[in-house]
Amino acid sequence: MPATDTSVRASIVVDAPIERAFAVFTDGIETWWPPEHHILQADLAGMTFEPRAGGQVYDRGVDGSECRWARVLAYEPPDRVVFSWDINTQWEVETDRDKTSEVEVRFVSEGTDRTRVELEHRKLDRHGDGWEQVRGAVGSDDGWAVGLRRFAAVARAT
Amino acid sequence: MGELARELPVSRPAVSQHLKVLKDAGLVIDRRAGSRRIYQLDPEGVGALRAYLDRFWSQALTAFKAAVEQGDEEVS
Numbered sequence: 001m002p003a004t005d006t007s008v009r010a011s012i013v014v015d016a017p018i019e020r021a022f023a024v025f026t027d028g029i030e031t032w033w034p035p036e037h038h039i040l041q042a043d044l045a046g047m048t049f050e051p052r053a054g055g056q057v058y059d060r061g062v063d064g065s066e067c068r069w070a071r072v073l074a075y076e077p078p079d080r081v082v083f084s085w086d087i088n089t090q091w092e093v094e095t096d097r098d099k100t101s102e103v104e105v106r107f108v109s110e111g112t113d114r115t116r117v118e119l120e121h122r123k124l125d126r127h128g129d130g131w132e133q134v135r136g137a138v139g140s141d142d143g144w145a146v147g148l149r150r151f152a153a154v155a156r157a158t
Numbered sequence: 159m160g161e162l163a164r165e166l167p168v169s170r171p172a173v174s175q176h177l178k179v180l181k182d183a184g185l186v187i188d189r190r191a192g193s194r195r196i197y198q199l200d201p202e203g204v205g206a207l208r209a210y211l212d213r214f215w216s217q218a219l220t221a222f223k224a225a226v227e228q229g230d231e232e233v234s
Contacts, residue, residue, distance in 0.1 A: 008208050010215040014226045024226045032225035034218055119219065121211050124204045 007122040014115050018107050021115040022078035025105060026051060039091050040067050051075060057083055069093055073102060081105050089127060099126055160194070 014021050024031065030047035038044045042061030049057050050072060057070035074082035085101045088094040101123045108116040162177070163170040177197055180186045186205075188197045 005208070006204055008211040008215060010212070010219050012219040012223050014223045016226045021226055025222060028225060032218070032222040034214070034221060037214065037218075117219065117222070119215055121215060124207050124211070127204070127207060 006125040007120055008124070009118070009120050011116060011118040013110065014117060015113055016115055017113055018078045018109040018115045021117060022081070022107050025107075025117070026075075026077075026081055029057070038067065039069065039087065039093075040065055051077075067093065070103075074104075079107055085121065094127075099128060101126055162197070 016024075026049045029049045033047055035044055038047075038059045040059050040061040042063040042065055045060045045062045047057070047059050049055075053072055053075045055072040055075070056068045057072065058066050058068040060066055069086050070083040071086065072081070072083050074080060082102060082104045084097070085103055086094045086097075088099065094100050101121060103119065103121045105120075106118045108118065110116050160170070163173045166173060177186065177188070181188060181197075186197045188195050190196075
């Protein structure tokens with residue numbers, strides 16, 4: 001991928017009908033979202049994905065605190081959902097919308113019980129500079145160390 | 159690059175090839191110094207963010223697949 005690419009893409013095929021895939025991704029977000037990936041001070045109690053364009057995605061802490069880190073930009077069940085990523089380089093909620101990226105998720109039926117999910121996280125350049133923090137996170141043991149071990153393993157197989 | 163190749167249990171061409179991948183991904187930049195080529199993590203750009211999110215979404219979608227396929231108790 002060229003260095004100028006400002007998107008990250010990922011996709012997966014799930015053994016489930018498209019309606020269920022969409023429902024689990026949105027309404028059921030707290031059943032699969034990696035629980036350590038939240039920016040609340042308190043431990044995570046749950047997550048809410050408001051099912052409408054103009055809604056929000058927010059994390060709820062065990063102490064009652066909330067973190068509203070995404071705006072639902074498009075909500076088109078069961079085909080498509082788009083939400084913003086309002087988290088800045090300091091791991092805080094970004095209030096300047098010009099400095100937020102967005103995530104588009106498309107659901108494509110490949111049969112009655114099979115759905116392809118295509119995700120694109122784009123406009124990453126809008127977060128601007130200051131990603132030393134992220135580089136720090138990537139540099140932690142589960143980041144670059146894992147990456148480099150994998151690098152060594154892949155390179156060895158070459 | 160020679161220093162990297164010495165540290166890793168792989169051949170010099172293999173290291174060169176993989177550094178090219180990291181460069182194309184915007185994670186490292188390189189410059190020539192005489193006959194040597196120096197690689198460093200790219201301090202600018204979105205490479206670090208992309209690397210982080212690439213890992214994050216891959217992990218998240220794997221967990222999502224497990225949740226979707228585990229039955230209908232949580233979400234109908």
